[in-house]
Amino acid sequence: xxxxxxxxxxxxxxxxxxxxxxxxxxxxxxxxxxxxxxxxxxxxxxxxxxxxxxxxxxxxxxxxxxxxxxxxxxxxxxxxxxxxxxxxxxxxxxxxxxxxxxxxxxxxxxxxxxxxxxxxxxxxxxxxxxxxxxxxxxxxxxxxxxxxxxxxxxxxxxxxxxxxxxxxxxxxxxxxxxxxxxxxxxxxxxxxxxxxxxxxxxxxxxxxxxxxxxxxxxxxxxxxxxxxxxxxxxxxxxxxxxxxxxxxxxxxxxxxxxxxxxxxxxxxxxxxxxxxxxxxxxxxxxxxxxxxxxxxxxxxxxxxxxxxxxxxxxx
Amino acid sequence: xxxxxxxxxxxxxxxxxxxxxxxxxxxxxxxxxxxxxxxxxxxxxxxxxxxxxxxxxxxxxxxxxxxxxxxxxxxxxxxxxxxxxxxxxxxxxxxxxxxxxxxxxxxxxxxxxxxxxxxxxxxxxxxxxxxxxxxxxxxxxxxxxxxxxxxxxxxxxxxxxxxxxxxxxxxxxxxxxxxxxxxxxxxxxxxxxxxxxxxxxxxxxxxxxxxxxxxxxxxxxxxxxxxxxxxxxxxxxxxxxxxxxxxxxxxxxxxxxxxxxxxxxxxxxxxxxxxxxxxxxxxxxxxxxxxxxxxxxxxxxxxxxxxxxxxx
Numbered sequence: 001x002x003x004x005x006x007x008x009x010x011x012x013x014x015x016x017x018x019x020x021x022x023x024x025x026x027x028x029x030x031x032x033x034x035x036x037x038x039x040x041x042x043x044x045x046x047x048x049x050x051x052x053x054x055x056x057x058x059x060x061x062x063x064x065x066x067x068x069x070x071x072x073x074x075x076x077x078x079x080x081x082x083x084x085x086x087x088x089x090x091x092x093x094x095x096x097x098x099x100x101x102x103x104x105x106x107x108x109x110x111x112x113x114x115x116x117x118x119x120x121x122x123x124x125x126x127x128x129x130x131x132x133x134x135x136x137x138x139x140x141x142x143x144x145x146x147x148x149x150x151x152x153x154x155x156x157x158x159x160x161x162x163x164x165x166x167x168x169x170x171x172x173x174x175x176x177x178x179x180x181x182x183x184x185x186x187x188x189x190x191x192x193x194x195x196x197x198x199x200x201x202x203x204x205x206x207x208x209x210x211x212x213x214x215x216x217x218x219x220x221x222x223x224x225x226x227x228x229x230x231x232x233x234x235x236x237x238x239x240x241x242x243x244x245x246x247x248x249x250x251x252x253x254x255x256x257x258x259x260x261x262x263x264x265x266x267x268x269x270x271x272x273x274x275x276x277x278x279x280x281x282x283x284x285x286x287x288x289x290x291x292x293x294x295x296x297x298x299x300x301x302x303x304x305x306x307x308x309x310x311x312x313x314x315x
Numbered sequence: 316x317x318x319x320x321x322x323x324x325x326x327x328x329x330x331x332x333x334x335x336x337x338x339x340x341x342x343x344x345x346x347x348x349x350x351x352x353x354x355x356x357x358x359x360x361x362x363x364x365x366x367x368x369x370x371x372x373x374x375x376x377x378x379x380x381x382x383x384x385x386x387x388x389x390x391x392x393x394x395x396x397x398x399x400x401x402x403x404x405x406x407x408x409x410x411x412x413x414x415x416x417x418x419x420x421x422x423x424x425x426x427x428x429x430x431x432x433x434x435x436x437x438x439x440x441x442x443x444x445x446x447x448x449x450x451x452x453x454x455x456x457x458x459x460x461x462x463x464x465x466x467x468x469x470x471x472x473x474x475x476x477x478x479x480x481x482x483x484x485x486x487x488x489x490x491x492x493x494x495x496x497x498x499x500x501x502x503x504x505x506x507x508x509x510x511x512x513x514x515x516x517x518x519x520x521x522x523x524x525x526x527x528x529x530x531x532x533x534x535x536x537x538x539x540x541x542x543x544x545x546x547x548x549x550x551x552x553x554x555x556x557x558x559x560x561x562x563x564x565x566x567x568x569x570x571x572x573x574x575x576x577x578x579x580x581x582x583x584x585x586x587x588x589x590x591x592x593x594x595x596x597x598x599x600x601x602x603x604x605x606x607x608x609x610x611x612x613x614x615x616x617x618x619x620x621x622x623x624x625x626x627x
Contacts, residue, residue, distance in 0.1 A: 045626060052424055054625045074320040074426045082424035084626075088417030092336075104328040105425040146421070 005030050005157050005188045006051060010060035013046050020046045022212040023060065028157070028190050033183055035199050036192040037298065038209030044192040045085060048159055051190075052082055064157065078106070081150030081187075085161040087142055091135035095126060095145055098134055102149055120152035124178055140171030147178055150187075158182060160191040164198050176202050196298040208302060216305060224296025225270055227305045233294040234267040235260075236277050241286020251276050325427035329435025330442070337405060337443040346401045347447055350393075351454070357393045358455055360384040362462045373588065376467035377474060377565050379459045390455065391561050394482060395554060399489040399518065401447070403510050405440045406493030408503035410620060415503065420625045433620050437494060437613060444486040452479045470591055474564050477595065481560050484605045488553045489514065491612035498619045517552040525549040542574050553608055556601040563598035572597060 004027035013021040021043040028034040036044045049055035051062050053073030062068065067075045089098045099117045108116060121127050124144040134142065143163060150158045163179065164172035172195075179202055183189055193199045200206075200220060207217040216223050224232070238244060248257045248267055253276075255268045267277060274291050281288045337343050361382040365375065372378065383389035388396075410433070413419040423429060456475065460466065467475070493510045500506040529545035530536075549555045559572045567588035571579070589597070 049420075049625060054420065054423055072319045073428070074324070077424055077426040080424070082421070084417065084420040084424070086417055087421055089421075090336075090416065090418060101328070101332050102422075102425055105325050105422070105427055107325075107426070149421070 003030055004028060005065060006034075006190060007063040008047070008051065008060065009062075011047060011050055011057065011062055012059035013043070013050060013055065014058040020212055021050070024209075024212070024214055025060075026207050026214060026217060028188055030188055031183065031186060032204045033179070033189045033191065033202055035203035035206040036190065036209060037194070037196055037199065037206050037302070038192075038215075039194055042209035043212040044209055045161055048082075048161055048190070048192060051159065052077065052080065079156050081153045081155030081158045083143070083146040083150060083158070083160045083163060085165060086139075087146040089134040089137075089142060089145060092133060094131050094133055095121065095137070095148075096130045098145070099149060099152055103152060106153055108152070116152050117148075120148040123151050123181070124148045138171075140167050140175065143167065143171075143175055144178065147175070147182070151182070155187065157188045157190065160189065162193055163191055164193060164195055172198055196302055200298045206298065208305065210306065216301070220296060220298060220301070221271070223298075223301045227301045227308075232269045232272055232296065234269055234272070234274050234277050235290070235292045235294070236265045236267065236281065236288070237263060237290035238265075238281045238286040238288050239263060241281055241284035244281065244284055244286060247280045247284055248277060251280065320426075320428075322428045322430040323434065325425070325431045326435050326438075329427075329432055330439045333436050333439030334442055337439060338446075342404060343443065346404050350397050350401060350447065351451060353393050353397065354390055354451055355454070355458070357383075357387050357390045358458055360387045361389060362459070365463065373468075374471060374474075374567055375463070375465055376459060376471045377567075379455060379463075380475070380478065381561075381565050391478075391565065395485075395557055395561075396518070398444075398448070398482060398486050399514050399554075402440070402444060402486045402489035403493040403507070403514060405443060406436075406490045407497055407507040407510055409436045409440070409494045410497045410616075411501050411503050411506055412497075414501055423625055429620055430617070433494070433498075433617055437490065440490045440494070441483070441487055444490065445483050448479060448482055448486065473591055474567070474594070477564050478561065481557070481564065481602060481605070484602070484609065485553060485557045487609040488605055488612065491609045491616065495612050495616035495619070498616045498623065518554040521552045522549050522555060525551075539574065546573060550601070550604065553605060556604050556608075560598040560601045560605070563594050563601075567591075567594055569594065569597060572601070 006028040008027070009025050011021055011024045012019065024043070024047055026034070036047065038044055046055065050057050051064060051069055053069035053076055057070050062070075064076045065079055069076045089095075090101070093101070096117055099120065100113060103113045103117060118127070118130070121130050124147050126141065126144055126148060129137070129141065134145065137145065147158075160179070163175055167175060176198065179189060179191070183202075191199060191203070203220070205217070205219050206223070208215045208223070216227070218226070221232075236244075236248070245257055245259060245265065248254060248265060251267075251273060253270045253273055255270065258266050260266050267273065272293055274293055278288055278291055358379060361379055361384065364382050364384040365378050380390050383392060410419075413422065422432065452475070456467070489510075492513065493506070496506040496510045497503070500509065525548035526541075526545040528548055529541050533541045533544050550559075563569045563572060568586055570583065570589065595602075
């Protein structure tokens, strides 16, 4: 993995006797999208605020580009773009004026401000409403304006807190596209969400939060293997061919084979084995009619994991 | 280990933004018109009153500020009532509105400290008050020149100018109080009500309550002690301090703001005005008191703001 841009070691936040975040450790590599996922109140936002130096750290250590956010908050905040949960803007100002204020707080030189703001608004497709007051904006447009702010800042890391929260499906798809574009331009991204299926598609790695701790961490595939016992399900439909079930079962990486109905098999595998399965059908002299793949879903992983955890608690 | 960078980095940006917000807001316009119209009515009444009694007053021009004609209060009387209202109007939602609009965490994630945001808001409020009060002051002087036809002397102008500065300091106290409550209360309406309540208490109820309290506090019933205690208690209210400063600065014959003992009057020429420096000296403790009150209130708000959670 490349050099980490964000590192947390045993990060802890206590409020009185209650512990909101309890010894959380993770790191975000350069150019990666890392997802903090979990139910509301699991400690995701608190973790983010500690990384930004906006909230005291009770224990453990955080490093952003090697800077300690508690001691060098300005150095951290200069390089990190932050989009808070349900972000707000000054409603009586236009989109441009809102960004203009932030641009001056960031310290972007006067000669570059106008151009940078126009470019950033174009990136998030808000150029047409640049001179409209933000009071008239929809929730989705505000979220995009917040992304424009991060683009304008030339941030090397973007921290997005619940970016798709409260958005309709269309708007959240647009926003996820923008997040992918942001990644493509070399920005590392840390995002938090409780909407598992929405963010699954964009995250390289995820950490599942529960009650202030990280319950699981890794790529979606890894988590699938760990929790579901082989996350990929390959469905094969074939005509003819001899002894297909045995051949499928002999393939390396296949956990189980079941014949759902005559001529249709379901293979639970550790990775995407579609090509191998197809080769087996052809080698057995059969004719492949359909081949499909079910990827492991975070939703399933999450539900299964906590079901298991509850069982363990009960035991 | 120290924090890196200046705590006031970005201060100028915040001040300019808040100032432009204040100067363009509908709320400010309403407050300004309220103050201008009532103050001009007071001045007009004062001028007609002064014209009827053209005496050999060496400080005729200063009478513009202090002369009242029933049923209207004097210009100073109006100001001591309306300046707090205006300052509270500017400050009561300074911080909690950022919370409620959910802009606070976004702004604080920019490379500035919280210090810059809070101090910038205070300075912008104070600058707004200074601009409106200076304009009002100039209007008054202009009206006086036209309608009285008597040019003010240098000393009168100096006294009037000190009065302007003191009024701005007085506004600063109420602004700091309003901002303190804007930090403490998340709801702007609660903050406004609490601040207005404290203002009414300090300006209206406290001055009449303090003699009663003093009687209770001084068991011996010694008259002089009781009066002094009552005065000390009354001076806890910024309104009392402002009133005493105005008395000393705009009435040059004022020799003391406390009780006068007979031996102090020996050799004094009754009714003779004090020189400006001596008048300022008489009011100096009150002036320092006003400034100290704003600093204390601001520091209170500052500490509360630093410890506050950013999240909405």
